Amino acid sequence: MRKRITLYSLTFSLPLLLWQLVFFVFPLAFLVALSFWTVKNFRMEPAFDTINWVTMYGRSVFWQSYGLTLALAAGASVLTSILAFPCSFAIAFKLTPKMRQLAIFMMVIPFFTSYLVRVYSWQIFLSDNGIINGLLGLTGLEPIGMLNTVFATMIGYLTLCFPLVVLLQLFSLMFIDRTLIEAAHNLRCGRLRTVFEVVIPSARVGLVVAALFAFILSFGDFVSPVYLGGGDPTTLSILITDTTKSGQQWPRAAVIALTMIGTLLAVAFAAISFAYKGRGK
Amino acid sequence: MTRSNLLKTGLSRRTLLATGAASLATPMLSTRVFAATEELTMLAWYGHAEPDMVAEFEAENNVKFKPKYYTGGDNMLGLISQSPVGTYDVILSDAEYVQQLNAAGYIEELDPSDYAFDEFFPEFQKFPGHWDGDKLYSVITRFGFLGVAYNTEALTEAEASSYDVFWNEKITGKLGHFDWHLPNLGQMSLANGNPSPYDIDAVAWEAVKEKTMSLRPQVGGFFDYGGTFSSLENGQMLAFGGIGDWITGVLEKNGASVRSVIPEQGGLQWTESFSIGKGSAKAELAKKWIQYVTSAKGQAKSADMAAYPALIPNQKGWEVLAQDKPEEAKRQNMLLGQSNVMDMIRDGRIQYRQLPIQQSLEDWNDFWSEYKGA
Amino acid sequence: MNNFNRSKFVEFGLRFYILLSFGFVFAPIAASFVFSFNSDRFPSIPLGSFSTEWYQAVATDPLVWDGLRNTLFVGFIVSVVSTILGFGAAYTDFRYRFFGKSVYMALALLPPTIPVVIMGLAMLAYLSRINLSGQSISVIISHIVICSPFAMAITRLRLSQMDPDLEAAAWNLGASEWAAMRYVIVPFALPAIFGALFITMAVSFDEFAISWFVSGLNETLPVKVLGFLQGQVSPRINAIGTFVFVTSMTLVIIAQILLTRQMRDTNIVAKD
Numbered sequence A: 001m002r003k004r005i006t007l008y009s010l011t012f013s014l015p016l017l018l019w020q021l022v023f024f025v026f027p028l029a030f031l032v033a034l035s036f037w038t039v040k041n042f043r044m045e046p047a048f049d050t051i052n053w054v055t056m057y058g059r060s061v062f063w064q065s066y067g068l069t070l071a072l073a074a075g076a077s078v079l080t081s082i083l084a085f086p087c088s089f090a091i092a093f094k095l096t097p098k099m100r101q102l103a104i105f106m107m108v109i110p111f112f113t114s115y116l117v118r119v120y121s122w123q124i125f126l127s128d129n130g131i132i133n134g135l136l137g138l139t140g141l142e143p144i145g146m147l148n149t150v151f152a153t154m155i156g157y158l159t160l161c162f163p164l165v166v167l168l169q170l171f172s173l174m175f176i177d178r179t180l181i182e183a184a185h186n187l188r189c190g191r192l193r194t195v196f197e198v199v200i201p202s203a204r205v206g207l208v209v210a211a212l213f214a215f216i217l218s219f220g221d222f223v224s225p226v227y228l229g230g231g232d233p234t235t236l237s238i239l240i241t242d243t244t245k246s247g248q249q250w251p252r253a254a255v256i257a258l259t260m261i262g263t264l265l266a267v268a269f270a271a272i273s274f275a276y277k278g279r280g281k
Numbered sequence B: 001m002t003r004s005n006l007l008k009t010g011l012s013r014r015t016l017l018a019t020g021a022a023s024l025a026t027p028m029l030s031t032r033v034f035a036a037t038e039e040l041t042m043l044a045w046y047g048h049a050e051p052d053m054v055a056e057f058e059a060e061n062n063v064k065f066k067p068k069y070y071t072g073g074d075n076m077l078g079l080i081s082q083s084p085v086g087t088y089d090v091i092l093s094d095a096e097y098v099q100q101l102n103a104a105g106y107i108e109e110l111d112p113s114d115y116a117f118d119e120f121f122p123e124f125q126k127f128p129g130h131w132d133g134d135k136l137y138s139v140i141t142r143f144g145f146l147g148v149a150y151n152t153e154a155l156t157e158a159e160a161s162s163y164d165v166f167w168n169e170k171i172t173g174k175l176g177h178f179d180w181h182l183p184n185l186g187q188m189s190l191a192n193g194n195p196s197p198y199d200i201d202a203v204a205w206e207a208v209k210e211k212t213m214s215l216r217p218q219v220g221g222f223f224d225y226g227g228t229f230s231s232l233e234n235g236q237m238l239a240f241g242g243i244g245d246w247i248t249g250v251l252e253k254n255g256a257s258v259r260s261v262i263p264e265q266g267g268l269q270w271t272e273s274f275s276i277g278k279g280s281a282k283a284e285l286a287k288k289w290i291q292y293v294t295s296a297k298g299q300a301k302s303a304d305m306a307a308y309p310a311l312i313p314n315q316k317g318w319e320v321l322a323q324d325k326p327e328e329a330k331r332q333n334m335l336l337g338q339s340n341v342m343d344m345i346r347d348g349r350i351q352y353r354q355l356p357i358q359q360s361l362e363d364w365n366d367f368w369s370e371y372k373g374a
Numbered sequence C: 001m002n003n004f005n006r007s008k009f010v011e012f013g014l015r016f017y018i019l020l021s022f023g024f025v026f027a028p029i030a031a032s033f034v035f036s037f038n039s040d041r042f043p044s045i046p047l048g049s050f051s052t053e054w055y056q057a058v059a060t061d062p063l064v065w066d067g068l069r070n071t072l073f074v075g076f077i078v079s080v081v082s083t084i085l086g087f088g089a090a091y092t093d094f095r096y097r098f099f100g101k102s103v104y105m106a107l108a109l110l111p112p113t114i115p116v117v118i119m120g121l122a123m124l125a126y127l128s129r130i131n132l133s134g135q136s137i138s139v140i141i142s143h144i145v146i147c148s149p150f151a152m153a154i155t156r157l158r159l160s161q162m163d164p165d166l167e168a169a170a171w172n173l174g175a176s177e178w179a180a181m182r183y184v185i186v187p188f189a190l191p192a193i194f195g196a197l198f199i200t201m202a203v204s205f206d207e208f209a210i211s212w213f214v215s216g217l218n219e220t221l222p223v224k225v226l227g228f229l230q231g232q233v234s235p236r237i238n239a240i241g242t243f244v245f246v247t248s249m250t251l252v253i254i255a256q257i258l259l260t261r262q263m264r265d266t267n268i269v270a271k272d
Helices: A007-034 A051-057 A060-094 A097-112 A115-126 A131-138 A150-174 A178-186 A191-202 A204-220 A223-227 A236-245 A250-275 B003-036 B051-061 B073-081 B095-103 B163-167 B181-191 B202-213 B225-233 B245-253 B283-294 B296-303 B315-324 B326-331 B341-346 B361-373 C008-036 C053-059 C062-095 C101-109 C116-129 C136-159 C164-172 C177-206 C209-214 C221-230 C236-271
Strands: A038-040 A043-045 B038-044 B063-069 B090-094 B139-146 B148-151 B175-178 B219-223 B239-241 B258-261 B267-276 B350-352
Touching: A007 A250, A007 C062, A007 C101, A007 C116, A007 C136, A038 A250, A051 A250, A060 A097, A060 A150, A060 A204, A060 A236, A060 A250, A060 B361, A060 C008, A097 A150, A097 C008, A097 C177, A097 C236, A115 A131, A115 A150, A115 A223, A115 C008, A115 C221, A115 C236, A150 A204, A150 A223, A150 C008, A178 A191, A191 A204, A204 A250, A204 C116, A223 A236, A236 A250, A236 B073, A236 B361, A236 C116, A250 C116, B038 B073, B038 B283, B051 B063, B051 B283, B051 B296, B063 C062, B073 B090, B073 B095, B090 B095, B090 B283, B095 B267, B139 B181, B139 B245, B139 B283, B139 B296, B148 B163, B163 B181, B163 B239, B175 B181, B175 B225, B181 B202, B181 B239, B181 B267, B181 B361, B202 B361, B219 B225, B225 B245, B225 C221, B245 B258, B245 B326, B267 B283, B283 B296, B296 B315, B315 B326, C008 C236, C053 C236, C062 C101, C062 C136, C062 C164, C062 C177, C062 C221, C101 C136, C116 C136, C116 C209, C136 C177, C136 C209, C164 C177, C177 C221, C177 C236, C209 C221, C221 C236
Parallel strands: B038 B063, B038 B090, B175 B219, B175 B239, B267 B350
Antiparallel strands: A038 A043, B090 B267, B139 B267, B148 B239, B148 B258
């Protein structure tokens, strides 16, 4: 490998670096600066004032939303992982290669539909007079209130995360050395035990990364909590948009945003180190 | 590489380039087609630049509206402050934000003689906040009342005629809030018996907060315009705070069983006004639009706007509406020479929605997010 | 595999679970399709009559066409630029080791993990400071930031399937670095490049949150859909959704066919 810095190497490495520096790092850095600005009468003024941090961190509603969003995202991440696993497991091990190809292709399709449209569609399923309650009505059951509940929000998170989690799990499951599984079988290891003691540990990295993505996506999503959860309770993403909508408090919104980024980084770091724990470098 | 393959890749590259160039050129081409037509930008609530409102004006003046719809007054201020000067030619805003727009220097001064104020009801000829002394900055175009919106199958009109209905156990978990503190807290203040709901002292403010908090267990959700609309229609919510006929009117006309009433404790008035954006390169055309929409003909259209109906301040507009759409004039109670909506105002049953006077707006905001998060 | 671990019941159950999963994934898509042809202004059960009025409403709405044109314009530029940037970064990672590489890679991969609401907020605050907000270019800039990591990941995966000695062999045969890139690396990565073009375009097509913040008057189609959702909820959402879905699926299938054909051609060439 040649290590010199040449025109050739810079041609390929530099453009992305510059772009992300100017249009990714700078905006985030600006967000940090913004969080110290002040707002007077709907107008932002450059300053170095910790008032926004003090105010936001001093408000119980902020910490409530924080805890709630954390719990919701963690819940979505665990739930999606658990619900997706049998599906990806079955696709990886129980289908012929041709069918597997087809299944993967089908799982990619949702990425080409609008998330907004799908969420709007879920409203039709979940509302009091919607499809599900209509079907329940046919069987003579009482309608269940689903829209504007945490349950509906979860459905939204699942809509957002499920296909991605299946795909990510699938890619790690497909690369498991099958002789390992056969060996386990030959050693008369039970079906469930094989899954828990052979399959899951060998696919750990993929499974953790999939769960991490589900966490990241649900943590920042505002569409499901608003359009399926009825905006109640307040998640951090709702709090951010609310804050920008109330007296131009962008600096305070920046405080929330930076706290969210910090949390995501911490969670991502913890997840990645857990995923690679005990693995030889 | 073989020759045939080279040819093929060459070809496909050429076709790719060609399609690329074509798709790149499409936006340019289309702007050229419309080049003869002038473009007028409008910052407004949803619906103000839809064909039912602007088609006639567009055809007469060979102009095309390019709207940006906002979702609230703060959102509007944010959009203006974060766009280059002169981005928006026409700005529709709620009356309470006109002063903010003016203070920030976002709107142009207007010439009062350009507009048909003599046709307006006296109450609306010098609307507070729109004038700075004799200088005019914004022209009122429509208004409406906020009261109790309710599902007529779930509640009777008698029940809905008091704000107490919000605490009714029939609608536990079925009470929606239009997600904005001003109208909701204003109504709570009215419910607490404050004659000027936005001009209350510290004690009254504490009482309003307490009253509001007691409502929290009833609440089924906080909704934007679209959410309010659909959750009332499909019966997901049976009553709503913070709205009025501007939402239920549309649904009522579509056959849904929802209505709004002004309860005994009184109602609020929302008001929408047009201004010309500072630095607009098409101020002349913008003026023409405001003249059009505040003229009798434009006002009649505005009263029956497809997105949401409203009351109109131009008396001549009432006449045109009564002629063209007697049904709608009757439904909204805008008929001259008989008891009509103006009497509500004159009887003192309606208070203007405005920014809080003795507290800062921030206090109201902060309380609203506490309430939502509770 | 021996029969010890096979149970008809479990086998069937797992296959059924796959169907169930697809049922969940496709239910909203299918419902949106069905209701786009439903006459009722507010979707409910039972269905109203068959109607194409929402498609007509969409087709005759010049604002929707403006939005579509904007979306295509943005999507095209975004996909080309992000694929180029992503390819460069993938190649850099594939070939070079240098001080600070982990920081470089973090920069290259991190953007999609930042919640879109935050990205939108930061982008608008920043871009309006440098007078780049409220235009199509603002959407393009922000989309490239979040799309190039996808392009990079796709290309990197493909490159990892390549024997690193291949490039070295080309140099030994006297090819310059540029020539090796032109005749060895790029042809090998071509399927990934095409894949990246389409994936990034798809990401840009569907992105609404950042665009909502920065697009100003030049709204893209997804921002319009969000507008419909915030404003007058209308089955037009379904009509647009179905239209966009059918279009992008057609694109994907065409790309798939082109790719398989091209792979076949490369194989034939290799045999020559």
